[in-house]
Amino acid sequence: xxxxxxxxxxxxxxxVGLYGVLARRNTVLxxxxxxxxxxxxxxxxxxxxxxxxxxxxxxxxxxxFLIALxxxxxxxxxxxxxxxxxxxxxxxxxxxxxxxxxxxxxxxxEAAGPTDAAAxxxxxxxxxxxxxxxx
Numbered sequence: 001x002x003x004x005x006x007x008x009x010x011x012x013x014x015x016v017g018l019y020g021v022l023a024r025r026n027t028v029l030x031x032x033x034x035x036x037x038x039x040x041x042x043x044x045x046x047x048x049x050x051x052x053x054x055x056x057x058x059x060x061x062x063x064x065f066l067i068a069l070x071x072x073x074x075x076x077x078x079x080x081x082x083x084x085x086x087x088x089x090x091x092x093x094x095x096x097x098x099x100x101x102x103x104x105x106x107x108x109x110e111a112a113g114p115t116d117a118a119a120x121x122x123x124x125x126x127x128x129x130x131x132x133x134x135x
Contacts, residue, residue, distance in 0.1 A: 006047035013040035027084070027091045031077045038070045 049059025
């Protein structure tokens with residue numbers, strides 16, 4: 001068996017998955033692109049296992065492990081996406097970044113200036129009922 005065909009297909013699959021991760025803005029599509037990249041790795045593992053005629057079939061064993069890992073990853077990933085959608089109402093990555101920063105976060109950070117760690121009250125100060133003064 002020649003490795004040219006499976007390796008070429010694996011590179012194409014990986015590149016399509018990488019493009020999906022970098023270009024997509026929907027978290028579900030990003031997760032699907034990661035799965036496509038994992039499928040390319042699995043294809044390479046099986047192809048090299050067949051090419052090397054490994055008696056232990058370690059490439060196929062790693063592929064089975066990778067499939068189980070991918071199933072767990074997609075399950076946890078989709079659960080997180082569902083929780084984020086319920087809380088924020090969107091799964092678009094750009095919108096989630098904007099929500100994380102909040103409205104006017106850049107202007108507030110610039111107006112506040114540099115922060116001084118000594119001027120901020122600590123939990124111990126709050127427990128004692130003390131307030132720190134800003135210099």
